[in-house]
Amino acid sequence: xxxxxAELLAAILxxxxxISFMVKASxxxxxxxxxRGPGAGAWPFWLSLGMLLTCLWNIFRWFRGLTPESRSNxxxxxSGAVYIVGVSVASLFLLILGSAYIGIxxxxxxxxxxxxxxxxxxxxxTSVMLSIFLPIGLFLFFEWALRIPLPKGISEPLxxxxxxxxY
Amino acid sequence: xxxxxAPLASGLIEAFQPINLAMLIIGCxxxxxxxxxxGLGSVNGVAILLPVTFLVPPNTAIIFLAAIYYGAMYGGAIxxxxxxxxxxxxxxxxxxxxxxxxxxxxxxxxxxxxxLASFIGGTVSIVLFTxxxxxxxxxxxxxxxxxxxxxxxxxxxTFIGLGGDDVPKTIFSIxxxxxxxxxxxxxxxxxxxxIFFDLPGFYHGVNFLVLAxxxxxxxxxxxxxxxTTGAAxxxxxxxxxxxxxxxxxxxxxxxxxxxxxxxxLGFFVGVLPAAGATPGSLMxxxxxxxxxxxxxxxxxxxxAGVMAPESANNAASTGSMLPMLxxxxxxxxxxxxxxxxxxxxxxxxxxxxxxxxxxxxxxxxGSLYIANVFTVIINLAxxxxxxxxxxxxxxxxxxxxxxxxxxxxxxxxxxxxxxxLMLLFxxxxxxxxxxxxxxxxxVLAIVLGPLAEAYLRxxxxxxxxxxxxxxxxxxSLTCMLIALALICFPIVAALRRxxxxxxxxxxxxxxxxx
Numbered sequence: 082x083x084x085x086x087a088e089l090l091a092a093i094l095x096x097x098x099x100i101s102f103m104v105k106a107s108x109x110x111x112x113x114x115x116x117r118g119p120g121a122g123a124w125p126f127w128l129s130l131g132m133l134l135t136c137l138w139n140i141f142r143w144f145r146g147l148t149p150e151s152r153s154n155x156x157x158x159x160s161g162a163v164y165i166v167g168v169s170v171a172s173l174f175l176l177i178l179g180s181a182y183i184g185i186x187x188x189x190x191x192x193x194x195x196x197x198x199x200x201x202x203x204x205x206x207t208s209v210m211l212s213i214f215l216p217i218g219l220f221l222f223f224e225w226a227l228r229i230p231l232p233k234g235i236s237e238p239l240x241x242x243x244x245x246x247x248y
Numbered sequence: 249x250x251x252x253x254a255p256l257a258s259g260l261i262e263a264f265q266p267i268n269l270a271m272l273i274i275g276c277x278x279x280x281x282x283x284x285x286x287g288l289g290s291v292n293g294v295a296i297l298l299p300v301t302f303l304v305p306p307n308t309a310i311i312f313l314a315a316i317y318y319g320a321m322y323g324g325a326i327x328x329x330x331x332x333x334x335x336x337x338x339x340x341x342x343x344x345x346x347x348x349x350x351x352x353x354x355x356x357x358x359x360x361x362x363x364l365a366s367f368i369g370g371t372v373s374i375v376l377f378t379x380x381x382x383x384x385x386x387x388x389x390x391x392x393x394x395x396x397x398x399x400x401x402x403x404x405x406t407f408i409g410l411g412g413d414d415v416p417k418t419i420f421s422i423x424x425x426x427x428x429x430x431x432x433x434x435x436x437x438x439x440x441x442x443i444f445f446d447l448p449g450f451y452h453g454v455n456f457l458v459l460a461x462x463x464x465x466x467x468x469x470x471x472x473x474x475x476t477t478g479a480a481x482x483x484x485x486x487x488x489x490x491x492x493x494x495x496x497x498x499x500x501x502x503x504x505x506x507x508x509x510x511x512x513l514g515f516f517v518g519v520l521p522a523a524g525a526t527p528g529s530l531m532x533x534x535x536x537x538x539x540x541x542x543x544x545x546x547x548x549x550x551x552a553g554v555m556a557p558e559s560a561n562n563a564a565s566t567g568s569m570l571p572m573l574x575x576x577x578x579x580x581x582x583x584x585x586x587x588x589x590x591x592x593x594x595x596x597x598x599x600x601x602x603x604x605x606x607x608x609x610x611x612x613x614g615s616l617y618i619a620n621v622f623t624v625i626i627n628l629a630x631x632x633x634x635x636x637x638x639x640x641x642x643x644x645x646x647x648x649x650x651x652x653x654x655x656x657x658x659x660x661x662x663x664x665x666x667x668x669l670m671l672l673f674x675x676x677x678x679x680x681x682x683x684x685x686x687x688x689x690x691v692l693a694i695v696l697g698p699l700a701e702a703y704l705r706x707x708x709x710x711x712x713x714x715x716x717x718x719x720x721x722x723x724s725l726t727c728m729l730i731a732l733a734l735i736c737f738p739i740v741a742a743l744r745r746x747x748x749x750x751x752x753x754x755x756x757x758x759x760x761x762x
Binding site: 084087088091095101102105106108109113117118119121122124125128129131132135136138139142148149150157158161162165166169170173174176177180181185189192193196197200201202203207211215219222223226227229230231232 | 300302303414416417419420423424426427430434436437439441442443444466469470473474641643644646647648650651654655658659662664667668671675678679680682683684685701704705708709713
């Protein structure tokens with residue numbers, strides 16, 4: 082995909098997002114309500130309309146070729162960029178998904194090892210040390226010092242003995 | 249003068265409390281590291297590390313975050329000089345002469361010059377800040393809702409008029425930030441707004457931190473991974489001694505007065521929302537060159553060419569805190585996040601802070617003086633260590649920062665919904681950045697959005713729906729007229745340009761840091 086195509090696609094997608102914001106905002110009053118002031122939907126509705134207008138402005142400029150992006154036939158993302166960004170986003174997606182099911186600490190161990198060792202091709206010692214000690218450090222900081230529990234999913238019972246020590 | 253010195257003394261005492269001093273030093277070191285790493289700047293450091301502050305009281309938290317901000321301004325020069333890659337956009341101009349000096353084997357001279365210039369810039373700006381902040385806050389006490397709203401409109405307009413980015417894309421960025429700020433329950437009617445797919449996570453709104461960490465944590469890392477392909481950079485190593493440090497300090501201190509001038513410029517540019525440290529440092533470089541007896545040496549390794557931008561970016565960072573503390577209007581994306589943090593800690597930004605929470609405000613001001621001294625000492629003492637940090641591969645750094653982002657995004661509301669949103673914002677910001685959409689205005693807008701809406705509604709209810717209330721009061725009228733001029737100027741200029749024959753693509757990447 083070229084930068085020119087991406088520019089148009091982005092403007093269209095953002096315009097659609099703006100319309101969906103307008104539709105959702107109009108579930109509340111979007112005009113003046115006597116004795117009460119502006120309706121609850123007024124501020125988001127008119128702002129979303131402004132968003133839509135700027136998207137239409139961008140589409141108009143695209144057709145006229147008025148911006149550098151609308152004239153550029155360069156590749157939007159190189160294959161190298163697609164690989165590293167794609168892998169990063171996919172691994173983050175799986176990390177968050179895993180946090181809900183097997184818990185954040187075990188997901189983090191897998192995520193860190195995968196990224197540092199397999200993607201980064203760093204040394205085994207560095208990969209293992211970081212994969213284990215970073216989640217432990219986060220546990221101590223958030224759960225012990227801040228008393229903010231992080232999601233543990235099905236691994237929660239494994240932490241009961243530690244809870245008895247730290248709480 | 250007594251009205252300043254007495255609270256300043258109490259602020260210094262507050263900043264010297266053991267916990268505050270400890271967090272200040274940690275913040276300075278963290279800021280230096282964050283600033284030194286290419287691709288990461290103060291805004292990334294403050295956004296990613298803000299959740300850490302839940303552990304400490306607000307006074308300590310703001311001191312910690314301000315120290316990161318400060319340290320990052322110092323640290324940006326390290327990679328500009330030793331790598332030739334700016335640690336942050338604020339240190340772009342430092343490369344112009346810093347890199348040639350390093351290539352000539354004078355990297356240490358450039359680093360010492362940058363550190364001492366940052367110290368001078370910091371000192372000048374903190375003194376100005378101390379002098380200007382109390383009267384400005386007192387003057388701002390007469391602001392009612394119409395003036396506050398007009399002031400916010402002016403702040404948004406400065407992004408359009410002075411930001412230098414694509415106008416429609418800047419407006420879009422502001423508007424989407426404001427719209428995202430409305431998600432959740434309406435504070436006046438209690439009605440749910442913009443609850444997509446009936447997801448319960450939307451009822452508590454979109455936390456500004458989710459957007460900030462998404463953009464400046466995940467989005468920035470994706471960008472940097474693409475740029476660096478994860479490899480470790482080749483660093484220009486140095487081995488300083490006390491004798492060489494003193495020798496180099498004696499050389500760069502010849503430029504003290506010119507550095508004071510560029511610091512003054514940096515401070516006043518920093519006060520303007522949307523202007524900030526990056527244009528401030530570039531303007532200071534130009535000013536220094538125009539005052540020089542040997543302008544041709546600039547760009548070829550003149551120490552004054554390093555000192556000018558470094559003094560200005562430090563001064564601008566302090567300057568951008570002035571409207572944040574006195575008017576409740578952030579002067580930069582970093583101060584927008586600081587402002588958001590203040591709201592999380594239960595403080596109401598604006599002029600009342602000076603009367604309601606003087607210990608908080610003066611503790612922060614006092615800490616700036618101390619942070620300035622500590623940062624220059626730490627910077628000079630540990631130059632080799634910071635240079636070594638630059639050799640860490642990004643495939644190690646990126647997953648660690650991703651981890652801090654995920655955990656930091658979860659901690660405030662303890663809801664995975666926010667983490668999903670953060671990932672969405674991060675990826676969207678990365679893609680939109682590639683199309684030159686500025687993202688800093690969105691962060692400012694999501695922080696100011698709830699306040700702007702409240703002031704608008706209060707104003708309109710007072711005037712029974714008559715919008716002329718914004719044009720009949722002197723201060724709000726002035727703000728509105730300035731805002732109108734700021735919005736019209738680039739639009740008219742763009743329309744005039746659009747009538748000309750389109751030229752090829754030649755614009756550089758737009759500002760990410762603001």
